[in-house]
Amino acid sequence: PNLTTVVLERNVEERWRSLYVALKTDDWSHYGEKDHKEKVAKMVVPPIKNHVEFCNNKNRFNVLCNFPNTHNEWFQFIRKTAPKDKRIEVSFLDATSNNGTAAYNKVARALPIPYQHIVPLH
DSSP states (O other): OOEEEEEEEOOHHHHHHHHHHHHOOOOOOOOOHHHHHHHHHHSSSOOOTOOHHHHSSSSSTTGGGGHHHHHHHHHHHHHHOOGGGGGEEEEEHHHHHHGHHHHHHHHHSSSSSGGGGEEEEO
16 A cells, blocks of 8 residues: 655653653643643753653552653654655644644655645645
8 A cells, every 4th residue: 555654753852741741730732732832841850861760659540650761662662664665754743833834844845746646634
């Protein structure tokens, strides 16, 4: 089949900061709302390797004990599995700023279908 994989990867440190704030405040905004961004900017977040509080508890967040490795392993798997000529890399910043225009244009240019048939999600 003629498939293309779009890899949308956020910087692991930024992802950790946002996730930490969500865990602490129960603010699970996923479109980057202003109040969530402000919480992330204001909160003191421990370094990504210093998150023992989540590891010692028997709760659903135990996956965070190995957060950076899990993040990196997932994206390495995707990059090994999806051939480079069938893969489009999109940055999180491009996908979340300016209504995702940069990401939309990058994906639209790379796909083998007429540009006018691609409908943006926004």
